Structures are given as C-alpha cells and as structure tokens.
Amino acid sequence: MAKFAREFLSQSSWFPLDVGLFYTPFVLSLLILGFLKLKQPSHRNSPPSPPKLPIIGNLHQLGTLPHRSLRSLSDKYGPLMLLKLGQVPTLVISSAEIVEEIVKNHDIAFSDRPSLTAAKVMHYGGSDFVFSPYGEYWRRARKICVVELLSQKRVQSFRFIREEEVASLINKLRHESCSGRSVNLSQLLLETSYGIASRCIIGKKAKEDGNFGELAKRFVRSFAGFSFGDLFPYLGWLDVLTGNIGRSKAVFNEMDAFLDSVIEAKTNSPENNMVDDDHGKKDIVQILLHLLQNDHDSKLTINNVKAILLDMLVAGIETSATTAEWVMAELMKNPRVMKRVQEEVRRVANDKGRVEEDDISKMEYLKCIIKETLRLHPAGPLLVPRETSARIKLQGYDIMPKTRVLFCYRGAP
Numbered sequence: 001m002a003k004f005a006r007e008f009l010s011q012s013s014w015f016p017l018d019v020g021l022f023y024t025p026f027v028l029s030l031l032i033l034g035f036l037k038l039k040q041p042s043h044r045n046s047p048p049s050p051p052k053l054p055i056i057g058n059l060h061q062l063g064t065l066p067h068r069s070l071r072s073l074s075d076k077y078g079p080l081m082l083l084k085l086g087q088v089p090t091l092v093i094s095s096a097e098i099v100e101e102i103v104k105n106h107d108i109a110f111s112d113r114p115s116l117t118a119a120k121v122m123h124y125g126g127s128d129f130v131f132s133p134y135g136e137y138w139r140r141a142r143k144i145c146v147v148e149l150l151s152q153k154r155v156q157s158f159r160f161i162r163e164e165e166v167a168s169l170i171n172k173l174r175h176e177s178c179s180g181r182s183v184n185l186s187q188l189l190l191e192t193s194y195g196i197a198s199r200c201i202i203g204k205k206a207k208e209d210g211n212f213g214e215l216a217k218r219f220v221r222s223f224a225g226f227s228f229g230d231l232f233p234y235l236g237w238l239d240v241l242t243g244n245i246g247r248s249k250a251v252f253n254e255m256d257a258f259l260d261s262v263i264e265a266k267t268n269s270p271e272n273n274m275v276d277d278d279h280g281k282k283d284i285v286q287i288l289l290h291l292l293q294n295d296h297d298s299k300l301t302i303n304n305v306k307a308i309l310l311d312m313l314v315a316g317i318e319t320s321a322t323t324a325e326w327v328m329a330e331l332m333k334n335p336r337v338m339k340r341v342q343e344e345v346r347r348v349a350n351d352k353g354r355v356e357e358d359d360i361s362k363m364e365y366l367k368c369i370i371k372e373t374l375r376l377h378p379a380g381p382l383l384v385p386r387e388t389s390a391r392i393k394l395q396g397y398d399i400m401p402k403t404r405v406l407f408c409y410r411g412a413p
Contacts, residue, residue: 044398047082047091057084059231067381070094070408080395082403086231091388091399094408098395106392110135114387114404116225117239122219122252126308130384131317141308148287149312158200159357165195167354186325195319201312202262203283215254220314222251259306263289277349284312319379326377327370341366381409 008200050073052058062085063069070092079095093099102110111134113234119131126132129141150152169192176183195205198212227244229236239245266285282290288305291298331338344365349355360366386405391398 001199009126033225044400045396047080047395047397047399048077049082049084050077053085054403057086059085067408070406071370074408080397085404087233087404088231088404089227089400090385090404092404092408099407102393106394109388109390109392110386110405112387113228113388116385117229117236117245118223118225118248121245122223122250122255122363123310124303124307127301127304130313134389137299137304144288144291144300145308146296149284149308154259158196162196163357165192165199168192168195170354176302185328188319189328190321190323193317193324193367195314197316197320201284201316202283203266212258215251216317217256219251220318222248223314232358255310256306259288259309263302263305274372284389285309307412322379323370323373323377327373330373330376331369337369343371378409383409 050058050061053060061069061083071094073083074092074094079093080098081092081094083090093102113126113131113133115126115133116131119126127137129138129145132138132141157178169188172188173183174385194212194216198205225244225248227236228238228242262285266289288300288308292300292302292305331341341363344363345355348359348362376406383406386407388399388401388403388405391400393399
C-alpha cells in the first residue's frame with residue numbers, strides 16, 4: 001500500500017508533484033479510513049461502470065486528456081456511465097438523446113453545481129453565474145447576462161470594436177508578410193481576442209493594463225489545478241498543506257485588485273453618469289455598475305459584479321483565440337479547402353479591401369468550416385460539471401442525489 005501511494009502521488013498528473021513523500025503517512029491513514037467507511041452494496045440499478053480500484057476509483061483511467069479517455073470508456077460501457085472519481089460518484093453522459101431527455105424531464109434536478117474548491121476561493125464563493133448553485137440568485141444573474149450583457153443589441157453595439165481589432169490584426173500580418181518575416185499567429189490571435197474582450201468589458205485594451213494577459217493565464221492555470229477536496233472531501237485539508245489554497249488565493253488577490261482598480265476608475269469617470277439614453281454605448285463594467293447603483297431589484301453586491309466580470313474575462317478570451325487558431329491549422333493542412341474558402345471570401349468581399357461582419361452571413365462555406373472546427377476541436381469538451389439535487393430515474397437507471405455530472409462531447413474523432 002505504501003509503495004502504491006508513493007508511485008501514485010509522484011506519477012499521477014492529477015496530483016501536484018510538490019506533495020512529496022512527507023505527506024504519504026497522512027494520505028495513507030485517511031485513505032485507509034475512507035476505505036473502511038465504504039458503504040454496503042445497495043439494490044439500486046446503477047448505470048454501467050468500469051472496474052475501479054479501492055480508494056481512487058476510476059481516477060487512474062482518466063489520463064492526461066480526460067475528455068478522450070472518457071470517450072473511449074463510453075464507447076465500451078455506453079453513453080450513460082457511472083464513474084467513481086476518488087470518492088465522488090460521477091455520471092458521464094455522451095449522448096444527445098439522453099441530454100434531450102434531461103432537458104425535457106429532469107432539467108431542475110440537473111441544474112445544480114458542485115461546490116468546487118477553486119470556485120469558492122477564486123470566484124468570490126461561487127457568486128458568479130457559472131458556478132453559483134441553482135436558485136434565486138442564479139436566475140437573477142442569468143437574466144442580467146441574457147438581457148443586459150449578451151443580448152443581440154448589446155453584441156451589435158460592440159461591432160466597431162471587433163472591426164477595429166481585426167483590422168489591426170490584418171495590418172500586422174500584411175506588414176510582416178511584406179517584410180518577409182514569419183509571424184507567431186497564435187500570439188497575434190490571442191492578442192486580438194484580448195483586445196476585443198477587454199475593450200468590450202472594461203473599456204480599454206488589455207495591453208494598457210501591463211501584465212493583464214499573463215495574469216489571466218496564471219488565473220486559468222491555477223483554477224484548473226488539482227484539488228484534493230474536490231475528489232476526496234475528507235482530504236480537503238491537504239490543499240492547505242500542499243500550498244494549493246495559498247497559491248490560488250495569491251493569484252485571486254491579484255485579479256481582485258485589478259478588478260477593484262477597473263471599478264474604481266469607472267466609478268470616478270464622468271462617463272459612468274451617462275443618461276439611460278446612452279445605455280447602449282456603455283461597456284459591461286458600466287452596465288453592471290448602473291444596475292448595482294440603480295436597480296435594487298437585481299440585489300447585486302460589489303462581489304457579484306466582480307464575479308460576473310471575471311466570468312466574462314476568463315471565458316471570453318482564450319476560447320475564441322483557440323478556436324480561430326484551430327481553424328487556421330486545419331486550413332493549412334487542407335490546401336484544397338483553403339483555396340475554396342479564399343475564393344468565397346474574395347467573391348463576397350468583391351474588391352472592398354476588407355470583410356465586414358454583414359458579409360459573413362453570405363459565406364456559407366466559411367460557416368461550415370467554423371462548425372466543423374467546433375466539432376473537431378471544442379474549446380470546452382466537458383463543460384462545467386453539474387450536480388444532481390434529487391434522486392431520479394434516467395434511461396431505467398437510478399441516479400442518486402449529489403452525483404456529479406459531466407457532459408462528454410463526442411463530436412471529435
């Protein structure tokens with residue numbers, strides 16, 4: 001058992017390498033305790049499940065690319081599969097038909113979110129609209145995002161920002177091409193995505209805020225890191241000993257200070273006092289501050305505002321850049337497809353010298369390429385996990401409360 005624990009802690013990509021052998025006795029004692037407390041088998045009809053090891057369950061079967069490992073397992077055990085990730089029962093759903101059944105018949109039961117360590121530490125106690133539990137606040141936050149922040153009218157009001165940033169990208173590519181120099185397209189696409197998102201959300205380019213781009217990367221890496229408490233609830237204290245909580249808090253404090261500076265600048269800006277007729281010209285920070293100060297029905301707090309801003313900044317930057325990068329990579333691998341889409345772009349643009357957003361709706365082949373890229377390379381193949389709030393019957397199987405739910409995207413080969 002001791003040998004197994006040392007090898008697992010040192011080799012598994014799910015555990016930080018700095019845990020070290022110092023913590024092995026603590027881990028062993030609590031793992032054995034958890035093993036002795038395993039529940040007796042029940043008579044409920046559970047979904048198919050791969051064989052699992054004591055204590056760690058199916059963790060060893062996830063590998064470095066969990067979404068691909070889950071797909072391989074679902075090919076063998078079916079589109080509805082129950083895993084044990086550590087001590088957490090996890091339902092993996094990889095069928096569009098089952099998802100449709102859930103939405104129609106069990107939507108509320110599947111609408112809750114698990115209480116993740118990273119969300120509690122780095123997302124203001126899970127008070128954003130992504131990680132907040134299902135309830136009254138979640139409904140208010142979702143309504144604000146749909147009606148105020150992401151409506152069609154609001155998206156169109158930022159059109160000039162997108163056009164300016166894309167034009168800047170094209171000019172950089174043209175200049176480097178004429179100079180005969182190679183370009184780092186990945187970096188340029190990321191900078192463009194940062195520019196668009198930061199101007200829409202906080203009203204200025206990310207590069208004007210020094211190391212904001214690097215801070216956002218560190219925030220994402222820290223958020224996606226392993227946490228003992230998420231898979232072994234009785235080992236949550238190890239996150240403190242290993243320094244995981246301390247590192248997360250340090251990155252969060254930097255991001256919190258950045259958001260405070262943005263909100264303070266907007267609060268003291270004359271633009272924040274624009275009349276309601278100019279509401280469509282405000283950036284997202286100004287809209288949220290307007291709701292905070294004037295719409296008492298929304299019941300927003302300053303931490304809620306910062307949590308929603310954090311969702312926008314983190315989720316809206318790297319995903320767009322990554323998708324665009326995959327589009328270009330696939331086109332470079334397929335010269336025939338590249339030539340055909342180039343012909344379509346030139347035909348629709350019709351000597352205008354640039355492509356406008358209205359032209360994209362006429363480019364059917366380009367839209368097919370984007371859809372195929374999203375199928376092959378989804379930016380979030382597993383989405384944010386959910387958690388069941390009641391016992392339900394799904395496809396003839398019994399699904400218990402507090403079961404974590406992963407929707408495994410199966411479009412990619």
